[in-house]
Amino acid sequence: MIKQKKKVEDSLVASGENAIANKEVEGLSQGQIIVRRFLRHRAAVFSVFFLFSIMILVFSAVDSQFGPIRTNGWWKWNPDDIPELRFGDCPNDTIGCPTISVVPKFLGGDGFGLGDHPFGQDDIGRDYFSLVMKGSQRSIQVMFVIGFFAATIGTIVGAVAGYFRGVIDNVLMRFTDFIITIPAVIVGSVIGSKFGNLGAIVLAVYLGLFAWTGLSRLVRGEFLTLREREFVDAARVAGASTRRIIFKHILPNAVGVIIVAVTLLLSGAILLETALSYLGFGVVPPDVSLGLLINQYQDAFTTRPFLFWYPGFFIISIALSINFIGDGLRDAFDPRQKRRITKKEKLAAKVMKRESV
Amino acid sequence: MLAFIIRRLGVLFLILFGSSFILYNLTAITGDPIGDLRFSTDPEIEAQIQELERFLRLDVPPPLRYFIWLRGVLGIFTGNPDFGATRLRTPVINEISAAMPITIRLVIFATIFAIIVGIALGIVTALRQYSRFDYSMTFVAFLLFSLPIFWVAVLLKQYLAIQFNTFLADPSVTLPWKIGIGLVGALFWGALFGRTRAGFWKAFTGVFIGTFIALTFIDQANWFLDPALGPVLIGLLSVGIAFGITYLSTGLNNKAALYSSLTMAPLTLISYFAVSSSLNSSSSIPQLLRYALITVAVAVAVSFLFARIDRGPVIRTTILTGLLSAHLIVVDKFMQTWKPYMEDGAVNFRPIPTLGQAKELLPQNEFWISTLDILIHLFLPTIALTLISFAGYIRYSRGTLLEVLNQDYIRTARAKGLNERTVIMRHAFRNTMIPLTTIMVVDFAGIVGGAIITERVFGWYGMGTLFNRAINTQDLNLLMGVFFITASLAVIANLIADLLYSALDPRIRVGTGK
Numbered sequence: 001m002i003k004q005k006k007k008v009e010d011s012l013v014a015s016g017e018n019a020i021a022n023k024e025v026e027g028l029s030q031g032q033i034i035v036r037r038f039l040r041h042r043a044a045v046f047s048v049f050f051l052f053s054i055m056i057l058v059f060s061a062v063d064s065q066f067g068p069i070r071t072n073g074w075w076k077w078n079p080d081d082i083p084e085l086r087f088g089d090c091p092n093d094t095i096g097c098p099t100i101s102v103v104p105k106f107l108g109g110d111g112f113g114l115g116d117h118p119f120g121q122d123d124i125g126r127d128y129f130s131l132v133m134k135g136s137q138r139s140i141q142v143m144f145v146i147g148f149f150a151a152t153i154g155t156i157v158g159a160v161a162g163y164f165r166g167v168i169d170n171v172l173m174r175f176t177d178f179i180i181t182i183p184a185v186i187v188g189s190v191i192g193s194k195f196g197n198l199g200a201i202v203l204a205v206y207l208g209l210f211a212w213t214g215l216s217r218l219v220r221g222e223f224l225t226l227r228e229r230e231f232v233d234a235a236r237v238a239g240a241s242t243r244r245i246i247f248k249h250i251l252p253n254a255v256g257v258i259i260v261a262v263t264l265l266l267s268g269a270i271l272l273e274t275a276l277s278y279l280g281f282g283v284v285p286p287d288v289s290l291g292l293l294i295n296q297y298q299d300a301f302t303t304r305p306f307l308f309w310y311p312g313f314f315i316i317s318i319a320l321s322i323n324f325i326g327d328g329l330r331d332a333f334d335p336r337q338k339r340r341i342t343k344k345e346k347l348a349a350k351v352m353k354r355e356s357v
Numbered sequence: 358m359l360a361f362i363i364r365r366l367g368v369l370f371l372i373l374f375g376s377s378f379i380l381y382n383l384t385a386i387t388g389d390p391i392g393d394l395r396f397s398t399d400p401e402i403e404a405q406i407q408e409l410e411r412f413l414r415l416d417v418p419p420p421l422r423y424f425i426w427l428r429g430v431l432g433i434f435t436g437n438p439d440f441g442a443t444r445l446r447t448p449v450i451n452e453i454s455a456a457m458p459i460t461i462r463l464v465i466f467a468t469i470f471a472i473i474v475g476i477a478l479g480i481v482t483a484l485r486q487y488s489r490f491d492y493s494m495t496f497v498a499f500l501l502f503s504l505p506i507f508w509v510a511v512l513l514k515q516y517l518a519i520q521f522n523t524f525l526a527d528p529s530v531t532l533p534w535k536i537g538i539g540l541v542g543a544l545f546w547g548a549l550f551g552r553t554r555a556g557f558w559k560a561f562t563g564v565f566i567g568t569f570i571a572l573t574f575i576d577q578a579n580w581f582l583d584p585a586l587g588p589v590l591i592g593l594l595s596v597g598i599a600f601g602i603t604y605l606s607t608g609l610n611n612k613a614a615l616y617s618s619l620t621m622a623p624l625t626l627i628s629y630f631a632v633s634s635s636l637n638s639s640s641s642i643p644q645l646l647r648y649a650l651i652t653v654a655v656a657v658a659v660s661f662l663f664a665r666i667d668r669g670p671v672i673r674t675t676i677l678t679g680l681l682s683a684h685l686i687v688v689d690k691f692m693q694t695w696k697p698y699m700e701d702g703a704v705n706f707r708p709i710p711t712l713g714q715a716k717e718l719l720p721q722n723e724f725w726i727s728t729l730d731i732l733i734h735l736f737l738p739t740i741a742l743t744l745i746s747f748a749g750y751i752r753y754s755r756g757t758l759l760e761v762l763n764q765d766y767i768r769t770a771r772a773k774g775l776n777e778r779t780v781i782m783r784h785a786f787r788n789t790m791i792p793l794t795t796i797m798v799v800d801f802a803g804i805v806g807g808a809i810i811t812e813r814v815f816g817w818y819g820m821g822t823l824f825n826r827a828i829n830t831q832d833l834n835l836l837m838g839v840f841f842i843t844a845s846l847a848v849i850a851n852l853i854a855d856l857l858y859s860a861l862d863p864r865i866r867v868g869t870g871k
Binding site for chain 2: 279
């Protein structure tokens with residue numbers, strides 16, 4: 001008898017859970033539901049803020065240029081300036097140590113302050129903060145250019161292959177296989193060693209031309225399923241052109257998959273750029289990038305570890321926040337994803353049900 | 358099935374042909390193989406350039422030159438492949454066959470560790486979905502995804518090699534360190550095993566006290582300088598292994614499995630005394646493999662003694678227990694080699710290297726010392742590679758297991774009244790392994806080509822270094838040789854993965870339909 005009562009209660013709770021899930025999305029558009037789901041992923045939301053703060057800091061601190069747009073930085077040094085190298089007041093007789101201090105005065109520190117060279121100075125006295133800012137600018141630019149080209153090509157190839165199927169699909173997918181067979185680092189190195197000296201952006205474009213393969217397979221799979229759906233038939237019967245069906249009807253439904261894949265591609269791109277620059281096949285001096293900075297100063301780690309920590313910190317922060325944003329987006333776009341229902345909500349549902357019964 | 362394989366092989370050759378054609382022309386058109394000679398002031402330079410041009414067949418335009426190269430490579434089918442010669446006039450095939458084993462040695466341990474640790478953690482996080490442990494492991498996985506390996510490598514060199522070597526000069530674990538290591542370990546294992554709050558504290562306290570005692574023992578017994586397991590510890594550990602393996606595979610209720618695994622413990626001790634004299638400087642890998650085979654045979658015999666019915670699981674459990682326990686004897690031998698190794702002039706009490714793949718100055722005919730040397734040189738690269746690759750396995754096995762646990766057959770298994778261990782290990786875990794196996798195969802092939810950065814950072818002369826050299830000196834034949842090997846491995850691994858998938862999962866049939 002008691003057992004039976006328990007069972008009834010359980011089923012009540014179960015329908016209560018559904019009620020919570022349904023109630024939550026009542027009267028909301030698809031976009032609103034996605035935004036809501038994304039906002040629930042705290043790590044992802046935090047990462048968005050974090051990434052934006054880093055980008056604002058990086059692009060405003062020193063002079064930056066992207067195409068015709070130029071901005072002047074607020075930081076007093078630029079990477080080309082060679083101020084006097086500080087020594088004497090550094091611990092362990094090192095040179096050009098960082099002046100940043102974050103320990104407040106009442107804890108025995110120097111209070112919060114940036115000082116003249118917050119991240120220290122390099123071998124010839126250049127301000128390391130401005131170098132790291134410049135390097136981050138390069139790495140972020142390269143990342144977005146790779147992402148843009150890879151996303152565009154990957155989406156178009158995948159969409160065409162998935163929509164038209166047959167011979168076109170076969171040809172395109174075999175071509176994708178060609179590209180996939182060549183490991184990314186190998187392509188990158190071959191390209192980088194040739195085009196690295198033409199400037200970071202040219203390098204990024206060429207890398208982007210090889211980075212789209214994974215995405216195109218994903219988009220193709222999505223298109224293969226979506227093209228069989230009723231709304232596509234409806235559009236075709238209504239006389240929509242092929243281009244309209246692809247771009248207006250199918251693509252918006254596949255956009256979730258694309259956005260998630262591109263986000264993860266971006267974090268892969270920044271790691272690829274830094275790895276290539278580290279190997280010497282990527283961005284070349286006098287240009288600066290995060291991987292290049294680490295390559296140049298890795299031997300100084302024992303004596304001046306700050307030359308190593310700061311660029312590494314920026315690489316990891318950028319890649320990590322992008323990964324978390326990607327995770328949040330995946331949760332938001334995945335309609336099958338069930339949300340964890342907390343004990344409190346379960347209890348509330350139980351009480352609600354009992355009252356209505 | 359046969360038709361499928363033949364068709365796939367055909368496509369595979371087309372793919373290799375296409376991608377090598379693209380890469381060959383890309384490199385040949387953009388590069389200038391005699392660029393470094395142009396600015397030379399050597400009076401003989403004209404003759405040298407002409408000689409090199411003739412040697413590299415530069416008079417033939419790249420698309421046609423590709424076919425000259427291809428004709429040599431197609432010699433694979435007639436039994437004498439010709440990958441051309443490097444710019445130093447050495448055959449490419451010799452360079453590759455020297456570099457390949459080194460790269461495989463570099464990546465094989467890392468891949469195995471990454472698979473074992475990654476899958477184990479992935480399964481635990483899936484079983485404790487949405488727990489704090491799950492969240493922290495997710496964070497760790499994302500953090501590892503975002504780490505550049507060259508950055509990790511520098512940190513490892515500093516803290517695990519240079520500073521650890523300095524520590525070994527005068528090893529003593531101080532009280533704060535004991536407490537610190539104990540707390541970290543206890544937190545990890547507590548979160549891993551503690552399902553409830555009480556369980557967490559139980560595991561936490563147990564592990565903390567255990568670590569503390571173990572560290573004190575290591576310190577007191579001078580293990581940093583002269584470690585050894587000895588018969589007592591080997592015996593105790595064998596019993597522990599017997600219980601652990603039996604618990605995971607058949608459950609402690611299966612008396613036959615438990616007793617036959619426990620029997621392996623005294624047998625291990627007996628063989629410890631029996632083989633200790635034959636494990637000397639003239640030992641070899643085949644000898645150890647022979648012992649492993651004998652262990653398997655003994656394990657099968659023992660399980661036949663105990664099990665009357667349902668012998669399969671008992672035999673598997675006993676073999677696994679026997680191999681793991683016998684492996685302790687080898688570990689013990691390595692530990693005993695530690696002291697002479699440290700005292701050797703080439704090592705001089707700074708055992709952990711930051712660069713290279715082996716020490717040249719060590720005595721060559723001492724099996725245990727040179728093997729230990731190789732293993733120690735693998736220490737840092739293996740940790741670095743494991744760290745960056747096991748995150749993927751955590752995420753993937755977690756996702757797969759969660760999906761499997763939602764399946765109807767898991768509900769059926771639970772409804773039959775099977776206990777949770779059987780449901781997880783027999784029904785869910787095995788099905789989780791199906792997609793994972795295919796990923797492992799592809800991963801392993803990929804990592805052979807992908808260890809370029811690791812080799813560079815740790816100064817190994819493997820495929821990555823070869824590749825680096827090829828790019829820096831514009832050595833087209835060498836580059837194509839390296840590429841051909843890594844790309845072939847990748848496509849063949851893909852084919853094997855597909856076949857394996859259909860072999861493991863009868864629902865998937867290859868070759869039928871489109």
